[in-house]
Amino acid sequence: MQALDAVAVRQWADACVRSLDANREDIDRINVFPVPDGDTGTNLLQTMRSALDALLRTPVDTVGAALGALARGALAGARGNSGVILSQVLRGLAEAAQGASTASGASLRRALWRADELATAAVSEPVAGTVLSVLRAAAEAARDCTSDDLDEVVTVAAKAGAEALANTPRQLAVLAKAGVVDAGGRGLVVLLDTLAAVITGREVEEVPAVVTVPRDALTTAREAGSSEYEYEVMYLLDGTPDAEALKDELTAVGDCVSVVGDGAGLWTVHVHCNDIGAAVEAGVRAGRPHRITVARFADQIAAQAPRFVRDRAIVVLVEGEGAVELFRSEGAAVFEPGDEVTAADLLAVVVSTRARQVTVLPGDPKWREPLDDAVTQAVAAGQDVVVVPTFSPVQALAALAVHSPSRRAGDDVVAMAEAAAATRRGEVAVSDREAITWVGRCRPGDLLGMVDGEVVVIEPGDADVGALACRLVDRMLASGGELVTVLLGRAAPDGVERVLEDHLRVVHPEVELAAYRGGQRDALLTVGVE
Template sequence: MPTHQNDAAAHMGRHCGPTPWADSLRTVHLTFTADHARQWAVLTRAALAARRTELDALNVYPVPDGDTGTNLYLTLDGAIEQVVEAHTRLGILGAATLVQECTSLGRATLLSARGNSGVILSQILRGLTQVVVERDLEEVDAPAMADCFERGAVLARKAVAHPQEGTILSVADAAARAGRVAADAGASIVEVAEAARDAASAALLRTPEQLPALAAAGVVDAGGAGCVLLLEALCRILTGDWSETDLLGVTKGPARREEWRPTVHGVPGPIDPGADALLGDGALAISSHPEGDLVGPGFEVMYLVEDSDETSIDALTATLDRLGDSLIVSGGPDLWSVHVHVDDVGAAIEAGIDAGRLRRILVTNFADQIARRRERQALGIVACAAGPGIASILREGGAVVVDSVPGARASAGQLLDAARATGAHAVLILPNDKDTVLAAEAAVTAAAHEGLSAHVIPSRTAVQGLAAMAVLDPAASVQDNVVAMAGAARATRHGAVTIAVKEALTSGGHCRPGDALGIVDGDIVLVGDDLSTIAVQVLERLLGAGGELVTLLTGSDIDAELLNGVQRWLHDEVPHAEVTVLAGGQAAYPLLIGVE
């Protein structure tokens, strides 16, 4: 879970480049601590976000519905969100012990699990956390880490009614075996983690040999690939091979892994033609999976069971096993998660009621889901806002607004909830911040599996979001609006001014606390001692290539002298420009600037 230190570092990264804290990360660690647990969770989430589309494209088993990457990401994203909220209420955010972190994360992943892959991931993580909690560990050494791997693999396999080789279960087993061998040989915790990672990677490449569906499609198992990402992130945390930018998941999309790459020609299954575009420049790509005839049960049913016991859960498992397939029952002793594919939804729910008290019942009708994608529906808008003024403007434009600020950015789950709240079956999502784009893309994929057509407008700042909203045409088609709004966002050059809070080296030179910083297209290019002067220099750069419309979004701490000086300069030097001043109310940035 993010710590106060991590949030401060992420916030600083937006203001003043690399920090001394980031340098301290490059250390090989001898044990795994609470700080490492928080960092691992966030780094794994970032890795799943970056590879989400690629994992979705690998998904052909047990159902080729192209959602494994999305479900893995949403499971961990939702769990982290729950832990942050709980620890904030308790006043221990960023200061929780390893036992507290593991207790919270183990339960949160069970509550947030989505789909087959998400439930199995929750069990792997639950096994890891159980070892820590049962032994009351303040830190994990090499032998204990091997125990964690083994427990996670055992719980994951136990949860699946009919374990299948060639899946994430095989990959987790291989990792656990290799970790144990390394630990028993006296290896360090880094060597144990690396042995587990390497064995998992090798096992992943063998999955097509074990599962005919994978071999036929020319892919490795999607869930197993997610398990490899989990272990890769752990190794990076333990070796210090990561940075603040990795935590945010804002780096340019990674190159697609050729060893995972589907064989496209003549292969059935959810090959995503937009995956390469998303993994490259991050440009807008609309996924389009083939929609063939349904094979197998027509419904996915998930729910949580409380007020039950092992005997009742065993009976429930037996009943559901007779009703359908893809059955996973996990959890205990006071809360269980159930996932199954069936044709008789009523019987599946009644069986759960017989076993205990049900919570969060989710039913997906695969046929209706496909049909709704083809319907023409009214258009809804979801937009992120970093300040009350921005939020008010967006609401007036008809958007459902999600608050999103540094340290508390909108999650994929929040964006998905907002998309549902629009009441439309076609929704455009404006992240209005580069660090929220990946969450928005994950929400789009999750929405598709509910029959909700959603698209991301690549607005990387608030001023780009407002420019996109200005060209919204409710009478036009969804596709026409996507093209027009994305074009308006990209055509808006953007800048900002702020005050440095730490010493660092930037593209504009060395800065110290209190220096005025000028940002152009997301990069700090100006450093000075007067905010008004820096603001004018930012405008000069933005207007250097021309511009007719200038938007000034004032922050919560805007100085009247700064705003008046900027307006006078625009009046004198760019008299032809149309200038709009809006009260944004955002923190940290006294002035956000857009030029069209």
């Protein structure tokens, strides 16, 4: 589609309603800002339904008229702060397309920029990490797009919006604490993706799954200074009020204030407050308020789903595609940290289990600092989280092998800790730098055999990896052992596990070998002896 017309706008509005309906519960569940009232998805859906209803009842034959009808319907039926912002997004699109029969890529670029201006102006105190950040990213990407083709502009805008959504927990502490992205931002991404699908003809891609956590442990995580306000008051206002004066008056009695219009004499007013009468009286002095709605946050929070849906879960931090699948097959929730990992990332994994008690098995000590921060936040929010000291994925495997859901939680943690501690860990790796070790100097490219984190064998880079692995295992078995577990790294030579198997059959026939493709980057082999 190279031009957006009235028919396409109807298709988009209808598709938006269906997409928001499909994603409503997920969006409600991650709603923690500015108030954890669990209704952002519902409010967006109801606002968009009101917009679609207005469009279907209005005869239109141009894109400007169609978008204008949507904007008016959204403003009249706006629900919550998110609905108010959505109405201004639609108003921005309508203003940019006013008088036009169709909209091109250049028109969409202007429309998104105008939508960003109006949505930002609608919020009394714009905050980074919200729907406004997602909208700004989409508008900037559309502005910077080198093509004027409609499909190119909408595609880059939708992609930029999704990327900005993923970044919201890094911008807003309350999102990071809860392990979620911004609910309003996710709703906007649903709308952008739906628009891209209508224009390009491709199916709507599922919005990437985000970590969800109920809010009953986060009911104080509101905007700064707003924890005292118990009610959300909204109403429509007819006339020509002094919007800035009304904002000032409402700010004196509450927060999350917005006073926005459709450009034709209809205004929507929104405020969080305790004095409902004062909020309504301010509207009476400014114009004619009608369709007044009041919601009590405590009632909304109380109606939410229970926070925990199971008693216990195991979370494993491990790298390598094969290792990830191995732990998942054993029933663990797995997180692959990659090059950079933050406390917010780890907290997201812990809270997403929705388990009352979580045991974490880290596969590497380098993640200790962000993991400690994540555990502290999870415990502060009411979740029981215990980290079992495991310094290698083979120790995590040993711990997981003795896990028993039927055992008391405390006893189960002790059993896993004992199994991990009884497992000696070893590695065959390639040195990436020159260093002094307990057994001499190593140079870049040398093969290193390590036991419990210390280098015990150094071989030239062209040495036989299989032979070195056999020497390492012999050393580890010197103090006894019944089971050797090997995770093969991404760069492990073919057949090295067979070399180990043949060696153990001859030298240690009483020992069992279990070898798996781990796919880890940092080690050719990771070895555990139990």
